[in-house]
Amino acid sequence: MNAPTAPTHLLPATELREVPHQLLTELQARFGARCATGLAVREQHGRDESPFTHIPPPAAVVFAESTTDVADAVKLAAAHKVPVIAFGTGSSLEGHLLAVQGGISIDVARMNKVLSVNAEDLTVTVQPGVTRKAVNDAVKDQGLFFPIDPGADASIGGMAATRASGTNAVRYGTMRENVLALEVVTAQGNVIRTGTRAKKSSAGYDLTRLMVGSEGTLGIMTEVTIKLYPLPEAISAATCSFPSIEAAVRTTITIIQMGIPIARCELIDAASVRAVNAHSKLNLREEPMLLMEFHGSPASVKEQAELVQDIAAEHGGESFEWATTPEERTRLWTARHNAYFAAVQSRPGCRAITTDTCVPISRLADCLLDSVAEADASGIPYFLVGHVGDGNFHFGYLIDPDHPTERATAEALNHQLVSRALALQGTCTGEHGVGLHKMDFLRTEAGDGAVDMMRAIKRALDPDNIMNPGKIFSL
Amino acid sequence: MNAPTAPTHLLPATELREVPHQLLTELQARFGARCATGLAVREQHGRDESPFTHIPPPAAVVFAESTTDVADAVKLAAAHKVPVIAFGTGSSLEGHLLAVQGGISIDVARMNKVLSVNAEDLTVTVQPGVTRKAVNDAVKDQGLFFPIDPGADASIGGMAATRASGTNAVRYGTMRENVLALEVVTAQGNVIRTGTRAKKSSAGYDLTRLMVGSEGTLGIMTEVTIKLYPLPEAISAATCSFPSIEAAVRTTITIIQMGIPIARCELIDAASVRAVNAHSKLNLREEPMLLMEFHGSPASVKEQAELVQDIAAEHGGESFEWATTPEERTRLWTARHNAYFAAVQSRPGCRAITTDTCVPISRLADCLLDSVAEADASGIPYFLVGHVGDGNFHFGYLIDPDHPTERATAEALNHQLVSRALALQGTCTGEHGVGLHKMDFLRTEAGDGAVDMMRAIKRALDPDNIMNPGKIFSL
Numbered sequence: 001m002n003a004p005t006a007p008t009h010l011l012p013a014t015e016l017r018e019v020p021h022q023l024l025t026e027l028q029a030r031f032g033a034r035c036a037t038g039l040a041v042r043e044q045h046g047r048d049e050s051p052f053t054h055i056p057p058p059a060a061v062v063f064a065e066s067t068t069d070v071a072d073a074v075k076l077a078a079a080h081k082v083p084v085i086a087f088g089t090g091s092s093l094e095g096h097l098l099a100v101q102g103g104i105s106i107d108v109a110r111m112n113k114v115l116s117v118n119a120e121d122l123t124v125t126v127q128p129g130v131t132r133k134a135v136n137d138a139v140k141d142q143g144l145f146f147p148i149d150p151g152a153d154a155s156i157g158g159m160a161a162t163r164a165s166g167t168n169a170v171r172y173g174t175m176r177e178n179v180l181a182l183e184v185v186t187a188q189g190n191v192i193r194t195g196t197r198a199k200k201s202s203a204g205y206d207l208t209r210l211m212v213g214s215e216g217t218l219g220i221m222t223e224v225t226i227k228l229y230p231l232p233e234a235i236s237a238a239t240c241s242f243p244s245i246e247a248a249v250r251t252t253i254t255i256i257q258m259g260i261p262i263a264r265c266e267l268i269d270a271a272s273v274r275a276v277n278a279h280s281k282l283n284l285r286e287e288p289m290l291l292m293e294f295h296g297s298p299a300s301v302k303e304q305a306e307l308v309q310d311i312a313a314e315h316g317g318e319s320f321e322w323a324t325t326p327e328e329r330t331r332l333w334t335a336r337h338n339a340y341f342a343a344v345q346s347r348p349g350c351r352a353i354t355t356d357t358c359v360p361i362s363r364l365a366d367c368l369l370d371s372v373a374e375a376d377a378s379g380i381p382y383f384l385v386g387h388v389g390d391g392n393f394h395f396g397y398l399i400d401p402d403h404p405t406e407r408a409t410a411e412a413l414n415h416q417l418v419s420r421a422l423a424l425q426g427t428c429t430g431e432h433g434v435g436l437h438k439m440d441f442l443r444t445e446a447g448d449g450a451v452d453m454m455r456a457i458k459r460a461l462d463p464d465n466i467m468n469p470g471k472i473f474s475l
Numbered sequence: 476m477n478a479p480t481a482p483t484h485l486l487p488a489t490e491l492r493e494v495p496h497q498l499l500t501e502l503q504a505r506f507g508a509r510c511a512t513g514l515a516v517r518e519q520h521g522r523d524e525s526p527f528t529h530i531p532p533p534a535a536v537v538f539a540e541s542t543t544d545v546a547d548a549v550k551l552a553a554a555h556k557v558p559v560i561a562f563g564t565g566s567s568l569e570g571h572l573l574a575v576q577g578g579i580s581i582d583v584a585r586m587n588k589v590l591s592v593n594a595e596d597l598t599v600t601v602q603p604g605v606t607r608k609a610v611n612d613a614v615k616d617q618g619l620f621f622p623i624d625p626g627a628d629a630s631i632g633g634m635a636a637t638r639a640s641g642t643n644a645v646r647y648g649t650m651r652e653n654v655l656a657l658e659v660v661t662a663q664g665n666v667i668r669t670g671t672r673a674k675k676s677s678a679g680y681d682l683t684r685l686m687v688g689s690e691g692t693l694g695i696m697t698e699v700t701i702k703l704y705p706l707p708e709a710i711s712a713a714t715c716s717f718p719s720i721e722a723a724v725r726t727t728i729t730i731i732q733m734g735i736p737i738a739r740c741e742l743i744d745a746a747s748v749r750a751v752n753a754h755s756k757l758n759l760r761e762e763p764m765l766l767m768e769f770h771g772s773p774a775s776v777k778e779q780a781e782l783v784q785d786i787a788a789e790h791g792g793e794s795f796e797w798a799t800t801p802e803e804r805t806r807l808w809t810a811r812h813n814a815y816f817a818a819v820q821s822r823p824g825c826r827a828i829t830t831d832t833c834v835p836i837s838r839l840a841d842c843l844l845d846s847v848a849e850a851d852a853s854g855i856p857y858f859l860v861g862h863v864g865d866g867n868f869h870f871g872y873l874i875d876p877d878h879p880t881e882r883a884t885a886e887a888l889n890h891q892l893v894s895r896a897l898a899l900q901g902t903c904t905g906e907h908g909v910g911l912h913k914m915d916f917l918r919t920e921a922g923d924g925a926v927d928m929m930r931a932i933k934r935a936l937d938p939d940n941i942m943n944p945g946k947i948f949s950l
Contacts, residue, residue, distance in 0.1 A: 120732055120837035163677040174675050176684075177652055192924035198833040199865050200649045201902040202638040202688055204909055204917050204947050205929045209651070209684035213677055230734035257595055259705035300775050358673040362595035390674050427676040434679055442679050449667035453936065454680045460935030461928065472679050 016102040017469075019059035023080045027060060027104070030072055034063040045105040048092040049152075051353050051401075052436060055098045058085065058105040065110045067183060067191055067222040073106050074220065074466075075189030081464045086220045088129060088155030093354055094435025096162065096215050100470040106220060108157055114138040115223065123180060123197055125225040128157025135226070144228040147172040147263075150431065151340065157221045162433035163213030167336075170256075170389030171263040171295070172229065174431065179212050183223035187462035197225060210457070215433050216468035218461050232263075232295035236305055237329040240317040241287040245269060245372060245384075247315040248288045249365045252388045254311045256361055260304050264293035265389030268339050269372070272383040276335045279342030284335055285319050290388075291336050293329070336385070343383035343396055350381075350398040353410040357421035358392035358430030367424050368393060371417045378409050392430035418444075434472045442473065491577040492944075494534035498555045502535060502579070505547055509538040520580040523567040524627075526828050526876075527911060530573045533560065533580040540585045542658060542666055542697040548581050549695065549941075550664030556939045561695045563604060563630030568829055569910025571637065571690050575945040581695060583632055589613040590698065598655055598672055600700040603632025610701070619703040622647040622738075625906065626815065632696045637908035638688030642811075645731075645864030646738040646770070647704065649906065654687050658698035662937035672700060685932070690908050691943035693936050707738075707770035711780055712804040715792040716762040720744060720847060720859075722790040723763045724840045727863045729786045731836055735779050739768035740864030743814050744847070747858040751810045754817030759810055760794050765863075766811050768804070811860070818858035818871055825856075825873040828885040832896035833867035833905030842899050843868060846892045853884050867905035893919075909947045917948065 027035040036042070037060045046057025062073045077084045083103025090097060099105070111127035112134065118124065119142040126135060131153045135146045148159060149166035158164075160182070165174035172178070181195030184207075194207035211218060242248040248267055255262055267290055268276075274286045290312070294304040309320060323332045344352055359367045368386075375382050375395060386393025395417065397410035418428045418441050428434075428441035443451050451473050458465070458475065465475055502510040511517070512535045521532025537548045552559045558578025565572060574580070586602035587609065593599065594617040601610060606628045610621045623634060624641035633639075635657070640649035647653065656670030659682075669682035686693060717723040720742070727740055742765055743751075749761045765787070769779040784795060798807045819827055834842045843861075850857050850870060861868025870892065872885035893903045893916050903909075903916035918926050926948050933940070933950065940950055 118835065118837065120728065121835040122732070123835070163675075163681070165675055169675060173652075176675070176681065177648075186924070186928070190924050192928060193922060194925060196897075196902045196920065197835045197900040198867075198896075198902040198905065199836070200638075200640055200644060200651070200833055200867065200905050202831075202904045202906050202908040203902045203913070203920055204688070204926070205693075205932060206638070206651065206681075206684045206688050207925060207928060209681045210932075213679070213681050218680075230732070232734075253595065257597070257705070259707075297775075297778055299778055300772075303772055303774055356677075358675055360593065360596040360598070360672045360674070362593065392673075392675060421673075422671075425672040427671045427673040427678050429677045430673065430675050431677050433677040438678070445671065445678055447668060449661070449665050450669060450682055451679070453661070453667060453682060456935040457680060457685075457932055460931040 016056065017083060019082050019102055019104065020080055023076060023082055024060055026076050027062060027073065030076065031062055036061045036063070045087050045097070045107060046099055048090050048095065048097045050093055050095040050435065050437065051351055052095045052098055055100060056102070058099040058103055061105045061107055063107050063110055067185065070106055070108065070185045070220050070222050071189045071191055074185050074187070077104055078187060078189055078464065078466055081466060083466050083469050085468050086157065086216045088158035089131060089152065091152035091154045092158065092162065092435065093432045094437045096433060096435040096471060098436065100436065109155065111222065117142065118197065119144060121197060122228045123225055124228055125223055126156050128155060128221045128224055130156050132156065132159065139228055143231050145231050146226060146228055148175060148178055156224050156226065160212050160221055160224055161214065161216050163431065165431040167264045167266055167387060169387060170265055171261055175212055176209060178227045179208055179224060180227060181225040182208055182211055182221050184211055184219040184221055186219050187467050213433070215435065215471050217458060217471055218467060234298040234301040235293060235295055235324065235329065236301045237293045237323045237332050238305065239321045239332050240290050240312050241285040241319045242290065243287065243316045245288045245368060246365050247317070248290050249368060249388060251290060251312050251315045251317060253361050253364065255308055256389055258307070260307055262292060262304065262308070262389060263295040264291065266291040266336050267386040267388040267393065268335060269384035272339045272343055272385060273335060275342040275346040275383065276338050279345055280334055280338055282334065289335065291333060339383060339385050340396065343398060347381055347398045349400065351401040352396040352398055353414065355395045355414050355417055356429045356432040357417055357426055358390060359421050359424045359426030361391045363424035363426065364388060364391050367420055367426065370420060371395065374416055375413055378413055380406060380409055380413070390430065391426065436471060439473055491531065492558060494557050494577055494579065495555055498551060498557055499535055501551050502537060502548065505551065506537055511536045520562050520572070520582060521574055523565050523570065523572045525568055525570040525910065525912065526826055527570045527573055530575060531577070533574040533578055536580045536582055538582050538585055542660065545581060545583070545660045545695050545697050546664045546666055549660050552579055553662060553664055553939065553941055556941060558941050558944050560943050561632065561691045563633035564606060564627065566627035566629045567633065567637065567910065568907045569912045571908060571910040571946060573911065575911065584630065586697065592617065593672065594619060596672060597703045598700055599703055600698055601631050603630060603696045603699055605631050607631065607634065614703055615706070618706050620706050621701060621703055623650060623653055631699050631701065635687050635696055635699055636689065636691050638906065640906040642739045642741055642862060644862060645740055646736055650687055651684060653702045654683055654699060655702060656700040657683055657686055657696050659686055659694040659696055661694050662942050690910065690946050692933060692946055693942060709773040709776040710768060710770055710799065710804065711776045712768045712798045712807050713780065714796045714807055715765050715787050716760040716794045717765065718762065718791045720763045720843060721840050722792070723765050724843060724863060726765060726787045726790045726792060728836050728839065730783055731864055733782070735782055737767060737779065737783070737864060738770040739766065741766040741811050742861040742863040742868065743810060744859035747814045747818055747860060748810060750817040750821045750858065751813050754820055755809055755813055757809065764810065766808060814858060814860050815871065818873060822856055822873045824875065826876045827871035827873055828889065830870045830889050830892055831904045831907040832892055832901055833865060834896050834899045834901030836866045838899035838901065839863060839866050842895055842901065845895060846870065849891055850888055853888055855881060855884055855888070865905065866901065911946060914948055
């Protein structure tokens with residue numbers, strides 16, 4: 001493993017590539033008004049939820065409505081060796097959508113059809129612009145649901161491209177485990193399928209999982225087949241306060257090690273509870289809190305809840321609150337759902353720099369506690385929320401964007417945190433992806449040999465480097 | 476999708492590549508007696524459990540004892556552009572180990588150390604020669620187990636290389652879901668790591684899952700980190716007879732669709748029960764049989780068993796037998812464990828040609844019943860066993876190897892079966908891999924574009940085509 005290098009710059013040295021006028025003419029001939037070049041629409045497609053600013057927007061936005069649209073747009077761009085960047089809902093946190101080398105944005109939000117629900121097989125095939133909430137709306141009448149829930153109502157294409165997860169991953173896995181097959185437009189503008197609807201397969205290289213998490217650098221997804229789950233017969237949610245983060249984390253570790261099939265196990269720290277109380281006029285105990293959910297038959301949910309209550313009590317857990325109806329559960333989860341906005345609003349005008357480390361659960365307490373001490377010592381306000389059942393957590397450092405030392409301090413904290421996570425056999429990113437922000441971290445984490453292998457794959461599949469160039473690694 | 480081509484030949488047209496004497500001298504200088512060139516040991520490494528015969532053995536066998544051994548052997552071979560084929564236990568069913576282009580075998584069976592058990596994280600890191608039973612022996616004292624169980628006591632390296640699964644996959648997934656990270660020796664003889672011990676990650680391309688299922692064509696695994704599970708508090712097994720295969724399959728479909736977390740759900744057909752009765756002097760009802768297992772807390776296992784009993788009864792299931800102690804469960808599973816050998820021994824001197832299709836579970840009855848009718852009409856004796864909870868099943872056509880028409884008939888039946896499975900959105904191989912046997916099927920299933928993408932990856936990572944060449948696809 002290389003020693004991590006300090007984040008001396010936020011953006012890799014890249015250069016804008018020219019978008020010839022001829023390409024814009026060809027795109028407008030093919031797509032008419034669905035190829036937009038107005039500044040407002042380009043700027044909207046040239047930013048995301050990342051802390052990066054001042055990057056020029058793409059030269060044009062193509063609003064694709066079909067696989068053929070995507071393939072044609074890619075073919076036209078490929079002929080001019082111009083970059084293409086797929087755009088879903090714009091909720092990336094790591095700069096995935098930014099046109100750091102110029103090029104055109106292909107917006108797939110209008111590709112929002114649910115193509116086929118196969119309730120018997122627990123699968124659904126959707127276009128990439130369908131959001132996770134839209135999937136759930138489409139399948140709930142059949143007693144099914146799709147569990148992956150990043151904070152935003154992200155598009156399924158974007159979630160697959162970043163290997164997203166969320167609060168249910170501890171039980172249901174991430175996009176890695178839940179994407180069954182893809183239709184993909186390649187860098188040459190060809191359309192391929194990466195799998196079938198069979199639940200398992202040993203048929204050649206796992207192109208599905210190569211594409212999942214490739215952040216648009218190897219192809220653009222135009223159909224996504226994902227797994228569904230029967231809506232649980234019973235759901236029970238609970239919150240519990242702890243005397244320390246360590247006690248909450250130790251409780252989590254025991255739950256996981258005992259094999260209790262907990263569906264959600266989230267941590268929020270005392271400061272975030274305080275922010276939520278202020279924001280939502282609540283009166284929660286201002287201590288570290290675990291928020292949990294149990295899915296199963298009524299008997300199984302009761303059994304899980306009793307076991308967890310015993311474990312929590314052994315670690316000083318108090319003030320258990322339980323909820324079973326949807327309304328009560330929503331109320332109980334308010335603190336978690338509002339933590340981000342409550343924290344950001346607690347410092348007006350601030351911008352959150354969000355971390356995403358994930359470590360083996362046995363190392364979670366070590367990783368968290370040392371990083372909390374460092375964040376406290378820095379004086380930068382922050383919030384801390386975590387999918388702790390998976391060993392994944394997010395600090396949000398609330399910086400004044402006009403104050404360069406604050407940004408540098410936050411980046412230094414993140415850097416220390418990632419170094420610690422890697423030393424504990426963890427990863428720099430549990431669910432947000434590498435994008436622009438973690439390219440140095442990836443090299444440290446994976447090693448030069450593995451990154452060279454990624455580069456070799458990229459060069460083989462996209463020799464002109466037109467698919468979302470400048471992300472994940474430099475070429 | 477292309478129309479499947481008839482299997483006019485079993486082996487692709489390949490040519491033996493020269494192994495220069497200089498390489499053998501260099502290998503012997505480096506490995507001494509651990510580089511063997513005697514005919515017996517070479518022949519042992521030049522065959523597997525596949526129906527292929529008459530393929531010349533490798534020119535030498537290197538018995539590797541460390542990652543450095545593997546890396547050095549690959550480097551020496553790479554300098555001469557000579558093929559290398561990793562060898563674990565030799566239990567491949569599809570010709571993966573055969574030296575169709577010549578070269579050397581790298582036997583990793585002596586790399587059989589369990590490197591670290593991380594009970595708190597439910598992971599274990601092993602060398603590739605450790606077998607699945609050895610893993611379980613190493614972790615059972617800590618109350619843990621590794622569920623993936625192909626029929627043979629295969630090596631973990633071989634299981635990862637073929638994306639293996641088995642009877643527990645319906646609940647615990649396959650090697651795709653259960654390999655967390657790898658150490659791999661590349662075609663250049665470099666050593667890379669493909670992941671960390673974090674449970675989830677969005678850090679770049681998923682090299683772990685690219686390697687899993689790549690059948691030794693992209694690199695040789697030298698360390699494998701896999702997931703473990705807490706031994707269930709309670710286990711209950713059951714067998715149940717059905718008036719028809721259709722009734723057994725409909726029962727299975729309902730169990731899966733209701734989300735019952737069944738741990739095993741296996742089918743054996745009436746002919747196989749008959750063979751088992753003859754082989755093991757048993758008196759089982761000679762009807763299609765489901766063999767099931769339930770894992771969980773005592774209350775949960777009881778609940779699952781009651782639900783399944785009700786579902787089976789609705790489909791005419793009878794003669795339920797239950798077992799909870801290990802001894803009783805073993806007795807109950809005798810029929811499943813002995814089905815293969817009982818069937819093969821029912822026709823002395825025969826060889827089994829085994830199929831491996833997997834379809835979405837809603838299509839399982841259609842796929843199975845039509846294929847049973849075809850097999851019956853052919854007059855070739857066969858057995859049928861299935862991991863039906865996953866939609867995966869195996870016909871074993873029991874052919875006289877000296878009778879060319881029988882082999883052709885069996886291949887034609889397999890061909891019809893695969894065509895049917897692909898038309899039903901399934902795969903030609905659920906768990907055995909492509910190897911030599913299914914290269915034409917893969918092209919039909921995945922399409923030329925996807926296979927071309929696999930080829931491009933192969934050429935990029937192994938430009939001299941030395942890693943197990945001639946498997947999965949032709950170059």
